[in-house]
Amino acid sequence: MTGVDVPAAEPVRVLLCDDQPLIRSGIRALLDAEDDVVVVGEAGDGEQAAELARDLRPDVVLMDVQMPVLDGIGATRRIAGDPALADVRIVVLTNYGLDAYVFAALRAGASGFLVKDTEPEAVLQALRVVMAGDALLSPAVTRTLIAEYVARPAVEPVGRDLGRLTDREQEVVALVGQGLSNDEIAAHMVISPATAKTHVSRAMAKVGARDRAQLVVFAYESRLVSPRDEPPA
Numbered sequence: 001m002t003g004v005d006v007p008a009a010e011p012v013r014v015l016l017c018d019d020q021p022l023i024r025s026g027i028r029a030l031l032d033a034e035d036d037v038v039v040v041g042e043a044g045d046g047e048q049a050a051e052l053a054r055d056l057r058p059d060v061v062l063m064d065v066q067m068p069v070l071d072g073i074g075a076t077r078r079i080a081g082d083p084a085l086a087d088v089r090i091v092v093l094t095n096y097g098l099d100a101y102v103f104a105a106l107r108a109g110a111s112g113f114l115v116k117d118t119e120p121e122a123v124l125q126a127l128r129v130v131m132a133g134d135a136l137l138s139p140a141v142t143r144t145l146i147a148e149y150v151a152r153p154a155v156e157p158v159g160r161d162l163g164r165l166t167d168r169e170q171e172v173v174a175l176v177g178q179g180l181s182n183d184e185i186a187a188h189m190v191i192s193p194a195t196a197k198t199h200v201s202r203a204m205a206k207v208g209a210r211d212r213a214q215l216v217v218f219a220y221e222s223r224l225v226s227p228r229d230e231p232p233a
Contacts, residue, residue, distance in 0.1 A: 011035070011036045011037055011038045012036060012037045012038070012127050012128070012131055013040045013056070013057075013058045013059045013060070014037060014038065014040065014058055014059065014060050014061075015039075015040060015041050015043065015049070015053060015056060015058040015061045015062070016028060016041070016042045016043070016062050017042070017043040017046070017048075017061060017062060017064055017075065018043075018044070018062075018093065019044050019045060019064060019066075019068055020064075021044070023064070023093075023116065024042050024044075027123070030120050030123065030124075031124075034124060037124070037127060040058050044067070045067045045068045045069035045070060046067045046068075046070030046071050046072055046074050046078075047070040047075070048069070049063060049067075049070075049075045049079075053075075053079045053082075053085055053088055054082065054085065057085070058088060059087070059088070059089065059131060060088070060089045060090070060091060060127055060130055061089070061090045061091070062091055062093055062114075063075060063076055063091065063092050063093060063110070064093045065092055065093070065094050065102070065105060066101070072092060072093075072101075073101065073104045073105050076109050077108040077109060079109065080108060080110075081109070086210070089111045089130045089211070090105075090109060090110045090111060091110065091111060091112055091113065091114055091127075091130055092106075092110045092112070092113040092114070093114055093116055094113055094114070095116055096115075106213050106214070106217055107214075109210050111210070111211050111212075111213045112129075112130065112213055114126055162224070164206040164207060165203055165206055165207070168199060169199055171189070172185060172196065172199040172200055172203060173203050173207075173215060173218065173219050173222075173224055174219055174225045175188060175189075176200060176203075176212060176215050176216060176219060177215070177216050177218075177220055177224060177225040178219075178225055179216075182196045182197045182200060183196075185199075185200070200212070200215070203215065
């Protein structure tokens, strides 16, 4: 019996952006060892990163925050704001973990962040998570992020944007903000996972969120959920 050949999945195309050649070479060596990942380019500053993103159309940009000419936040904002690059996902690289720079990058359009000393296996897993359309924000990270930054009194609610969402979509966005997956949302709301996914997708489109990371930020900035809220059991 002759088997049917199944086309191999396309490798994840990655653009590396860091002003330190040693960091770039280390990450490149890690990624080059994988069959399902290919590094398509390297940038040493944010300006070059934005230009290469337009030219190369990578699947994922690994973006350092503090770079010369244009920093990673500015480069992230430029890439995320380009309609032609709507499918490009940005993962911020940081030395310090969750900080003000990371939050600014998430607001600018990043899908998540990685600390530079992350274990190699975790970096590879992160690329695959982002390519699957999920954000690199665990419930614990989400709550820390919000408690540190979004919940500050200086941040004004953006409740005017809630009019774009139905009551059902607002409920879904609140659950996303608490770190629930589509399956967990479905179980909590007693709906199918497909319906939960549809609600999430529609809410993202209505508020202009590139992915779940921006939907999490929106959930807290619009006060649909607060740092005191506990995720549903």
